[in-house]
Amino acid sequence: MNQGKATSPRIGIYRTRYLGDLILFVPVLRKLLERTEPRNLFLVVNEGTEFPLEQLGIPFFSFDRGTLFRKMHSLQSLKKMLKHQFFDYWIDLTLSDRSRHVTRNVKAGMRVACGSENDHRPGDPYDLFVPVDYNHGPGHVVDLWEQVFRKAGIPLPVSEKDGRIPVDPDALQSVDRFLLEKNLLGRPLLVIHPGGRHWFKRWPPDRFGRLATWWHQNRQGATVLVATEAEHTLIESVQSAVLPDDPVVPFFGTVPELHALFSRADLFAGNDSGPLHLARSAGTRVLGFYGSTLPGVWGPLPGEGGRVRTLYHSVACSPCDHTGCTLGNQNCLRQIPLEESLAVLERMEKDERAGSEERL
Incomplete structure (x- = not known):
């Protein structure tokens, strides 16, 4: 095994939006995979958006999008799963009430979030907040996400954006x-x-x-x-x-x-x-x-x-x-x-x- 990958940090990423959002995140995931093994990554996503992660072999948890009871049960299952895990970095790319709640229950060396300045609240459970304008940029959303990781101290290769997903x-x-x-x-x-x-x-x-x-x-x-x-x-x-x-x-x-x-x-x-x-x-x-x-x-x-x-x-x-x-x-x-x-x-x-x- 590549020694650099063997000693690389564990990174948890919270991104619970739509399928298109997660597909656009693939170039960032591919750059992370140049530095680490898939097992060192963990994503929290919404049910129905898992396909890119399945094809790239990256571990994930998918939130149930059914009834309120099923959503609450899903949240409790995630908290139970995270209880015995430690992440060097926990990156919240969603910044919602639920993501804040999950982040408070995460054991991590550094907790990072990005979002609109207006969404940043006093008492948020983050060590670093990176302002991001998802409406106007400037720049493509992939560039904005890469900026978040680099500001958190996670080095990403300076290379072309590779958004390919293998066909099943x-x-x-x-x-x-x-x-x-x-x-x-x-x-x-x-x-x-x-x-x-x-x-x-x-x-x-x-x-x-x-x-x-x-x-x-x-x-x-x-x-x-x-x-x-x-x-x-x-x-x-x-x-x-x-x-x-x-x-x-x-x-x-x-x-x-x-x-x-x-x-x-x-x-x-x-x-x-x-x-x-x-x-x-x-x-x-x-x-x-x-x-x-x-x-x-x-x-x-x-x-x-x-x-x-x-x-x-x-x-x-x-x-x-x-x-x-x-x-x-x-x-x-x-x-x-x-x-x-x-x-x-x-x-x-x-x-x-x-x-x-x-x-x-």
């Missing part, structure tokens, strides 16, 4: 069976995710349908629509805007299966959400639609040769706190016209062809 072999087999059954194997594949956590984080579904039509007409390709079982109406809205002969197939899969599907796709198009970052972690080209968050802070990790593009039109209230939207049909995502997205898509295809010729 079983999930890939399942996806290949799906593509074979739908007669999609070997066809240029566009995967569209029209959903989003809030209605105002969704580009209009009929415009996604027009992207699918363009893909079929210009690439002779097929389109797969990914969504949850509860989003059938949204899927139907996209399909209603597609010409009858254009092959558009819905896919309702697990997180590992979505990741495997993205690894088979030529292009992903979707809103600012977990699937967008999941597609990027699979190495897929990404066209992302942003409005209520800044792509410069929460956008997908950049790629070479125009493989990653984001569309964003600034409005006065962006970025917002996501508590609602008063703009209605004039909301920020609707400010992105179909024509602009098609022009960007054409440019991405041109760049990809040029890159393919250079690689020959």
Whole structure:
């Protein structure tokens, strides 16, 4: 074993938000893994966001997101688990009432938190507080997180951001069976995710349908629509805007299966959400639609040769706190016209062809 890794510190990390957040944290985890063994890391995350950690072999605890009773039971289970553990560093990247409560029960040499200045309270159980503006930056959120670790005295390599997540072999087999059954194997594949956590984080579904039509007409390709079982109406809205002969197939899969599907796709198009970052972690080209968050802070990790593009039109209230939207049909995502997205898509295809010729 590498001697440097053998003597490296134990680091506990509290990050209980969404799947996309944890995927964006992968570059930091990979840099930590250059310094330590996976067993020296421990993450607290939300149920349903564990996939990146499972693939990287990093120990974790996932909070139950069910009833209040189950949440309380989950909290007690975590406290019991932490009772007999010691961490050299405990890093709270969430800064919530629950994370404060957990931190008070953690045995650690140094407790660190980051968040808005307004969230920093007297009596907080932290030895170091690093102010971070998750709305405006400056800089990408990965850079902000790296800054927190370095200020805590945890050295991170100065290297490229590597957000790749290994594909699950079983999930890939399942996806290949799906593509074979739908007669999609070997066809240029566009995967569209029209959903989003809030209605105002969704580009209009009929415009996604027009992207699918363009893909079929210009690439002779097929389109797969990914969504949850509860989003059938949204899927139907996209399909209603597609010409009858254009092959558009819905896919309702697990997180590992979505990741495997993205690894088979030529292009992903979707809103600012977990699937967008999941597609990027699979190495897929990404066209992302942003409005209520800044792509410069929460956008997908950049790629070479125009493989990653984001569309964003600034409005006065962006970025917002996501508590609602008063703009209605004039909301920020609707400010992105179909024509602009098609022009960007054409440019991405041109760049990809040029890159393919250079690689020959």
